[in-house]
Amino acid sequence: MDAFFASVALLRFPQLKGLPVVIGGGKRQADLDLLEAHGEREPRFIPIANFPLLEGYVGRGVITTASYAARQFGVGSAMGLMKAAKLCPQAILLPVDFEEVRHYSRLFKRIIRDIAPEVQEGGVDEVYIDFTEVAGGQREGGRVLARLIQKAIQEATGLTCSIGVAPNKLLAKMASEFNKPNGISIIHTADLQDLIWPLPCRKVNGIGPKADEKLAAIGVKTIGELAAQAPTLLIEKFGKATGAWLHAVAWGRDDRPVVTHSEPVSMSRETTFSRDLHAVRDKAELGEIFTTLCQRIAQDLQNKGYQAKTIGIKLRYDDFKIATRDLTLDAYTCEAVAIRRAAGQCLKRVPLEQRLRLIGVRAGSLIKLGSELAAVSNGDQASAAEQGLGLNLGISDQLF
Structure with missing residues (x-):
């Protein structure tokens, strides 16, 4: 988009x-x-x-x-x-406006699925589409289908999108950036040297600033220069897996399929403060923010039908250093009270003398609600609820 x-x-x-x-x-x-x-x-x-x-x-x-x-x-x-x-x-x-963004994200993705059902989400504003088997999908090299998708999205939402058409996800992603906004770009395998090789290495999704610096240090600035490097050299500099991957992407190779369904590994929420906060002097404010993050994680899990067994925290200090801790629970949960208590236990294991710039909460080791394990966990949570556990756990039970 x-x-x-x-x-x-x-x-x-x-x-x-x-x-x-x-x-x-x-x-x-x-x-x-x-x-x-x-x-x-x-x-x-x-x-x-x-x-x-x-x-x-x-x-x-x-x-x-x-x-x-x-x-x-x-x-x-x-x-x-x-x-x-x-x-x-x-x-x-x-x-x-997150509510509006999520609304239009769901809407444009639903429109695409009505035209080409094989869709993999790439974030709130991006999808990959496999239209190999879509009727008429190959007309004009995919341009006809791309125009249809653009028209349907704009008529329904008033929004525009740019589409890249290519033999694989790597090249399609790059092509989608060629002709923004509201553009269509098509790359064939034969176009690799003319359209892809002159581009900077950073244009490859997955090559970040650090990798780019290491490539520049050996005289590699463009994708074409990367393609000219011996695989053995790249493996020596970047390791076996990354070196082989760098050589493959430089030659436009990408065998990843369009995955229409995948289970989330974790869910997280975090917030950066407008000013640095201290665990003691700003205890009340931090406690409110921390509890809200836990409530939102619980709501995210419940909305998407998951429970978690690992709860973790992330802190960024005023010197930008980061500390993380996590805790594995005895049972799966999607309840805010259990998440808040576990996150509080994680807090007891990190230094809190420095002021904080950011705090985050993460739920991992997810399992679908309705599974046998989840059913057992629900029983445990019901028992906890009967004991009167609430969100207001008290200062004595939490650091903030």
């Missing part, structure tokens, strides 16, 4: 189309004041001059996405909002 979070926001605020818009950070007082000041007035009638600007932003928020008009100023996803404010102070800053 094209600038998905920003595009969803522009459906609500169409008066901002064509303007630099940045989506990121949590709701601020300025966002609440904007809506309150206009009462019952429809969002599309709010004057542009009334929207909060990125100028003068102070905080630790990061950009989720930016409109294409904002990207012209060098603003992009994962960039800190303070840095973006220097590059494009006139940009309008809006918070993420």
Whole structure:
């Protein structure tokens, strides 16, 4: 999907189309004041001059996405909002509306499945589609089907998407970035040298900054230069598995199928604080945030029909170092009280002298509700409920 979070926001605020818009950070007082000041007035009638600007932003928020008009100023996803404010102070800053994003994500994916059922989700705004067996899917090398999908999504949602068509997932992913927004790009195997090899190595999904630095250190900056390296050299520098993978992707090889169903390994929730918090001096605030994260994890598990047996925490300190701990329970659970208690036990095993920038909670070792093991766990939880356990566990039972 094209600038998905920003595009969803522009459906609500169409008066901002064509303007630099940045989506990121949590709701601020300025966002609440904007809506309150206009009462019952429809969002599309709010004057542009009334929207909060990125100028003068102070905080630790990061950009989720930016409109294409904002990207012209060098603003992009994962960039800190303070840095973006220097590059494009006139940009309008809006918070993420997760409810709307999830709604449109489900909607566009349902539209695609009605046309081509073999779909693998790649996140909230992306899917892989295997249309090998779709009637007419091969017409014009897949372009006819791609146009049909684009038209169906735009008519139903008002949103645009860009589609890459290729023999495998690796090349299709790269092709989808070629002609944004609202573009269609087709790559055949014979196009590898002309279209793929001139690209920087970072364009390969899976080659991150560290791997890119190591490649640059041996004189490899483009995918073509990577393809020219001997497999033995890559294995020597990156290890057997990664070295072999680097050589394969440089030659456009990817045998991964489109997986239409997969079980989640874990579910997590985390939050970055607007200011560093201390476990003692900010105990009340941290306790509320921590409990809310546990409640949300429990709700996520219940909504998706899972229980967890491993509960973990993640802390990021003010020096950016990270600490993680986890605990394996005696029984599976999807109840907030059990998750909160286990997460609290994990907290007792980490140093809390430093101030904290971020805290997160994770549920792992998942099992589907309704299974034999889950049924046993439900009995244990019912017993706990009868004992009167609640969410307010008390300071004596938790560090915060």
